[in-house]
Amino acid sequence: MIGTGFMGAAHSQAFRVAPHFFDLPLHPEMTVIVGRDAAKTQAAAEKLGWAEASTDWREVIARDDIDLVDICSPGDSHAEIAIAALAAGKHVLCEKPLANTVPEARQMAEAARAAAARGIRSMVGFSYRRVPALSFARELVQAGRIGEVRQARAAYLQDWLVDENGPMTWRLDKKLAGSGSLGDIGAHAVDAVQFITGQSVDLVSGYLRTFVTERPLLAAPVEGQSTVGLSGAASDERGEVTVDDAAWFTGQLSGGAVASFEATRYATGRKNGLNIEIFGSRGAIVFDLEKMNELEFYDGTDAAGEQGFRRIFVTEPEHPYAAAWWPTGHGLGYEHPFSHQLRDLVFDIAEGRDPSPSFDDGLQVQEVLDAVERSAADRGIWTTVSE
Ligand code: SOE
Numbered sequence: 001m002i003g004t005g006f007m008g009a010a011h012s013q014a015f016r017v018a019p020h021f022f023d024l025p026l027h028p029e030m031t032v033i034v035g036r037d038a039a040k041t042q043a044a045a046e047k048l049g050w051a052e053a054s055t056d057w058r059e060v061i062a063r064d065d066i067d068l069v070d071i072c073s074p075g076d077s078h079a080e081i082a083i084a085a086l087a088a089g090k091h092v093l094c095e096k097p098l099a100n101t102v103p104e105a106r107q108m109a110e111a112a113r114a115a116a117a118r119g120i121r122s123m124v125g126f127s128y129r130r131v132p133a134l135s136f137a138r139e140l141v142q143a144g145r146i147g148e149v150r151q152a153r154a155a156y157l158q159d160w161l162v163d164e165n166g167p168m169t170w171r172l173d174k175k176l177a178g179s180g181s182l183g184d185i186g187a188h189a190v191d192a193v194q195f196i197t198g199q200s201v202d203l204v205s206g207y208l209r210t211f212v213t214e215r216p217l218l219a220a221p222v223e224g225q226s227t228v229g230l231s232g233a234a235s236d237e238r239g240e241v242t243v244d245d246a247a248w249f250t251g252q253l254s255g256g257a258v259a260s261f262e263a264t265r266y267a268t269g270r271k272n273g274l275n276i277e278i279f280g281s282r283g284a285i286v287f288d289l290e291k292m293n294e295l296e297f298y299d300g301t302d303a304a305g306e307q308g309f310r311r312i313f314v315t316e317p318e319h320p321y322a323a324a325w326w327p328t329g330h331g332l333g334y335e336h337p338f339s340h341q342l343r344d345l346v347f348d349i350a351e352g353r354d355p356s357p358s359f360d361d362g363l364q365v366q367e368v369l370d371a372v373e374r375s376a377a378d379r380g381i382w383t384t385v386s387e
Helices: 006-021 038-048 057-061 075-087 102-116 132-142 181-197 336-351 359-377
Strands: 032-034 052-054 068-071 091-095 122-125 149-157 201-209 214-218 234-240 246-253 258-264 273-280 283-288 294-299 309-313
Touching (some): 006 091, 032 038, 038 052, 052 057, 068 075, 075 091, 122 359, 132 283, 132 294, 149 181, 201 359, 246 359
Parallel strands (some): 032 052
Antiparallel strands (some): 273 283, 283 294
């Protein structure tokens, strides 16, 4: 495991829990966690359940007792670590977005393709695909239950930056994060719409905005204060915010549908709402991550007097992943999709399949983000995603 922050903790939980709920063909052993600071990494190892702590990822990926490298560090380190790990013959799980730039993502995808030829697997961590309701939405759409998809709307709304005195975290620094809301949460929205509809975003018109251009720098962490999270204590010094705070874009999907996307961490009151609406020629589906166990489904073939959105509680054994957990009606939370992701990756490794989403899928999302940035820099001109 590379990274001891929020995602390191979320993925560690999956490693601890998934083997107890899913009958896995291979048994993950939590061998070593890697971080920059020796004392903090040792504390993380003890808290999160890793046998050892290290500050040297190069030494770790060279070890014979490491089979899988899970990259949960900031985006500026993804390419170097993933490419080195694949070259060393390790399977790789890499957090989203795949990289900070298209050239980096392209190199990673090339390395993954070369490694796949040697039986080495790689996956990018778009965990929300594995929220049961979102997976089920895809099943309905792919089974033709809403007919031909014509329109998609996706808005990823958070508010953790709304306080303008909140300190700079790495996510506000372009060098570390690549972009702001666009790559952090817009990437999830793009992946989710493409996953559900089976269509890719081909053409975009984008608009980016930074509301607060300067913030207090982070103070040194206080003893005992959690380092798992999106905030921290502010110091007296100030720094420049170099990423977008909010991203809006419209797009055209490969199957002819139109789509709109919003990604913001300034939507006061919205904590982690990924709202998705897909409208087809004979039905529609609506999903909201803040109600992640539910899916609304409108079936246009219902009798005229009975039509309306029905709320499906996606907790039945028939629903994706649900049978492994609790009895009907006992819902899941933010952490469960990480276990589903790990479950699928372990099966793919054991059964010699290329996982989905692949690094090529991660590269394609990166190309969408890049097209949005290019469009926004040119007053929203319509921009083709990749040549
Ligand atoms: C922060 O906006 C964040 O933690 C994202 O980075 C995650 O991918 C998302 O799952 C929750 O919000």
